[in-house]
Amino acid sequence: MATLLKAATISQAIVDDLKSKCESIREKGVTPTLKVILVGEHAPSVIYTRNKKKFMERIGAKCEIINIPDNVSEEAFLKQIKNLSEDKNVNGLFVQLPLPKHLDHIDVGQLIPPDKDVDGFHAQNLYQVMAGDLGQNALLPCTPKGILTLLENAKVDLNGKTVAIIGRSLIVGKPLSLLLTNKNCTVTLCHSRTKNIKEITSKADIVVAAIGKAKFVDASFLGERRDQIIIDVGINHDSGGKLCGDVDFENVKDICSAITPVPGGVGPMTINSLGQNLITATIRQSGITV
């Protein structure tokens, strides 16, 4: 059985670190504050935002979920983003996705000021990812950042590793491919049009599944070597309604060296990253040193 790359092995250390930073910042008169815009009552979004709020309170930050009815006009929605963007008491801001159809064309990540963009979706923050110009103050996209933290915590030496990423999204696949390239990995970015996908994944040192298809990656994607590391970004439900990833965990767990479980792997790391980004954003804006 492979080593489980559980978020739990590192989450407490991250929370402790953030708690202590939060306290130092509060002592200097600022309370790190996150505002989340939630349009409508999409059930998973309600759960996700609630979990994010809980996490922020756990580290001593403030978090307010701003509920907006799903028939909100585009004008009122944009006005709300603008007001919160300009509010000096707001350090971090994001809009929970997905948006209802009539707002879906808006690239909300570009409307939030880059220094409050705790999701790491703004062009300026993604440019830093691309340029590899990442100081202490970079706001990286949360899921890729969480994956890097998990790999670092597991003492994986990324230098020279081959990586196959399945899924070319702007939120995970593309920024992760750039971050890992900057870390000296050789990355192949696979997607729905990739022809020889199993040939590629079976040779990679690290396989990342980020496609949103329940149990898509099974043993046939892995090679004979049994030393591969599998990162599962998916959050899906299987045919029986049970929570599962993009990887068929039971099918591969004995033929790889390490694997992230679902739940308890990449998911909580994404929230950890959000907390780290909120503290980074607050430090950037306030100039407070911790």
Place this chain on the structure above:
Amino acid sequence: MATLLKAATISQAIVDDLKSKCESIREKGVTPTLKVILVGEHAPSVIYTRNKKKFMERIGAKCEIINIPDNVSEEAFLKQIKNLSEDKNVNGLFVQLPLPKHLDHIDVGQLIPPDKDVDGFHAQNLYQVMAGDLGQNALLPCTPKGILTLLENAKVDLNGKTVAIIGRSLIVGKPLSLLLTNKNCTVTLCHSRTKNIKEITSKADIVVAAIGKAKFVDASFLGERRDQIIIDVGINHDSGGKLCGDVDFENVKDICSAITPVPGGVGPMTINSLGQNLITATIRQSGITV
């Protein structure tokens, strides 16, 4: 002998198109105007900027090279960029690289307004590359754009193709990998730390060499299949002082299906792209339709 992917097969059509657009724009009272900041007298830079100026004049645009002594202060240099950025008669602006050591830390691409950024280096323009959100008005980085134009002109169906890019620069390797991913290619981005590089390149449908090492890619990088397409981005001099690419042309020309020559391949396409970007930028700024 492989098909030669020469810029000459398409350059005249591009020039004719740009000439006609330029004329339409001029008839409406605007002359597309490019300003180039050249710091010092670095010999290749003097030649490159002169060639760019010649091209702009050929299509009926204006181009001025602004020579600045290489001991210019950082303050004066930044002031110059600011003045030109704010000048309404300037439609396109770039700083010829490389810069002298004392200015080398400045990321000049970020100082030029995105809608005048004919080099396509600004975060906002690179975000469009990453997002795949490319309308008529996108300002793409010139070399990747030129390579795409060359491949389209050669009627290469990119859908599902595997691509090995050697070189992870912010100007060529990274944006090209994203553009080709958006075109449904499966891209592996290789670099100096890639361990099994020949194994990767020998299997790829398309190999792009963009590393700046004279004749680095030879027959040992190619497979037995003899149907690979080779794109050579390099501009180097060999041990005899002769201009050459990153590919050992004589060594591979009979074992691939198509190859870009150096000179006469990617190089002139980069200038074509610059001309296209200047016209796009002028249209964006003036609102003139052509």
